[in-house]
Amino acid sequence: MKNANDILVIGGKKFKSRLLLGTGKFPSPKFVTEAIKASGSELVTVALRRVDLTSKNYNILSYIPKGVTIMANTSGARNAKEAVRIAKIARAAGCGNFIKVEVINEMKYLMPDNEETIKATEILAKDKFVVLPYCMADLVVAKKLQDSGAAAIMPLGSPIGSNKGLQTKELIKMIIENAAVPVIVDAGIGRPSHAAEAMEMGADAVLVNTAIATAQDPVLISRAFSLAVQAGRFSYLARAREEQKYASASSPLTGFLLTEK
Amino acid sequence: MIKLKLNGKDEHFKSALTILGLVKSKKLVPETIVVEHNGNIVDRTKWDKVKLKNTDAIEIITFMGGG
Numbered sequence: 103m104k105n106a107n108d109i110l111v112i113g114g115k116k117f118k119s120r121l122l123l124g125t126g127k128f129p130s131p132k133f134v135t136e137a138i139k140a141s142g143s144e145l146v147t148v149a150l151r152r153v154d155l156t157s158k159n160y161n162i163l164s165y166i167p168k169g170v171t172i173m174a175n176t177s178g179a180r181n182a183k184e185a186v187r188i189a190k191i192a193r194a195a196g197c198g199n200f201i202k203v204e205v206i207n208e209m210k211y212l213m214p215d216n217e218e219t220i221k222a223t224e225i226l227a228k229d230k231f232v233v234l235p236y237c238m239a240d241l242v243v244a245k246k247l248q249d250s251g252a253a254a255i256m257p258l259g260s261p262i263g264s265n266k267g268l269q270t271k272e273l274i275k276m277i278i279e280n281a282a283v284p285v286i287v288d289a290g291i292g293r294p295s296h297a298a299e300a301m302e303m304g305a306d307a308v309l310v311n312t313a314i315a316t317a318q319d320p321v322l323i324s325r326a327f328s329l330a331v332q333a334g335r336f337s338y339l340a341r342a343r344e345e346q347k348y349a350s351a352s353s354p355l356t357g358f359l360l361t362e363k
Numbered sequence: 364m365i366k367l368k369l370n371g372k373d374e375h376f377k378s379a380l381t382i383l384g385l386v387k388s389k390k391l392v393p394e395t396i397v398v399e400h401n402g403n404i405v406d407r408t409k410w411d412k413v414k415l416k417n418t419d420a421i422e423i424i425t426f427m428g429g430g
Contacts, residue, residue: 124430134428149429152370152422153389153396161395162426175429191424194404195397262430289430311430 108339110307112145112284113200113232113253115171119144120301121331122173122286123324124311127263131165133320138167141324145171147202147309149178150188150195163197173200173234180207182221189226201226202256203235212262216243220250227251236288239270244277244285255281256288256309259300263312265292268299278304294323294330301334302342368420376415383410385421397424 110117123143125134138146148162166172174192179185182205189201203226205218216238223235232253237243239257247255257274260266267290268274278285284306291297297308310327317323365376367385380388382398382405398405399422405413415421 125428126430128428131428147430148426150397150424151427153391153425155370155389155423159391159395159425161392162428164395174426177429191397191399191404194406195424195426197426309430315428 108335110284112234115200115232117144117171117307118142119328119331120307120335121297121328122146122288122307122309123314124309125162125166125315126311127315128320129315131160131162133315134162134165135167136321137314137324138170140321141314141328143170143324143328145173145200147173147175147311148197149175150192151178171200172197173202175202175204175236176222177204177206179203179205179222180218181205181215182218182225185218185222186225189222189231190229193231199230200232200234203233214238214258216240219243220246223247223252224250227253234286239273239277241273241276241280244281248281248283252283254284254286254306256286258289259287259296260290262289264290265313266290267292267296271299271303274300274305275303294326297327298330298334298337301331302337304338307331365415365417365419367415368418370421370423380415381411382413382415382421385415386410386423389423391423395425398422399424 110120119142121141121143123141123146128134153159174197176185176188185203185205203222205215206212214237219235223233226233234254235247235252236256244255260269286307287300287305288309291310292313300308314320314323401420
């Protein structure tokens with residue numbers, strides 16, 4: 103079967119699952135473990151934060167099953183310099199060399215600062231990080247990120263946490279058609295059907311967080327996302343036909359009724 | 364008495380202490396945190412060797428859920 107060897111490779115690392123999972127906003131950390139297992143995800147994101155010295159802290163890493171690749175994000179970074187600093191802390195903390203570059207300084211729609219993201223990507227890629235930048239769905243930005251050494255491009259479907267799905271669909275298609283590295287739709291995916299849609303149009307993977315973490319049943323929806331991503335991927339590989347303007351009969355029109363007039 | 368900038372806030376300590384001493388005094392679990400001393404990450408194995416000086420900046424960082 104064609105899909106038996108359908109492996110996603112990012113930064114030389116192989117992944118069978120094409121669903122990346124964010125670990126924020128879960129009702130409690132134990133749901134993170136269960137959601138990762140139910141989703142089959144092999145690549146999950148975490149964030150770095152100052153320890154709250156006034157209350158009890160837990161470390162999310164201890165809730166991530168063994169064998170799952172951990173990718174710190176640079177959330178909180180407002181420019182390239184801060185993103186680079188966060189990435190270095192994450193690596194020094196034993197988080198591996200996968201880093202999601204996320205640079206945001208606009209707090210209403212949380213749009214990424216593409217210029218700073220490109221700068222950070224270049225610096226970190228040179229420093230042997232596997233860089234996955236979160237960016238606007240823009241072909242030229244994607245090209246620059248790729249040239250800067252990005253291991254994958256992560257264009258947004260719609261604003262973070264908005265659940266609005268693929269509002270940038272046509273723009274993401276342009277990136278998919280032209281990128282030499284994997285394209286992962288990140289942000290805005292609110293339902294499994296959105297994930298299937300992204301995969302069906304040829305995205306290499308999707309990254310989901312809010313939609314899973316804030317569902318009433320995060321574990322069940324993890325499974326739903328896993329199936330949706332697989333369904334979309336299989337559909338893409340099977341090369342589903344394009345829409346047609348007119349009907350085309352699925353049953354043979356033998357015409358014998360006409361002769362019995 | 365020394366003054367440290369601990370996670371962005373000034374805090375006073377009665378006597379000089381090491382990073383390890385600071386971590387212990389805050390009842391933190393070493394394996395779950397990263398310590399930055401004046402902008403440089405200090406390896407956990409060296410925490411007991413780094414003596415903190417007046418006005419040093421310390422950042423204590425951990426991993427949280429994030430997307």
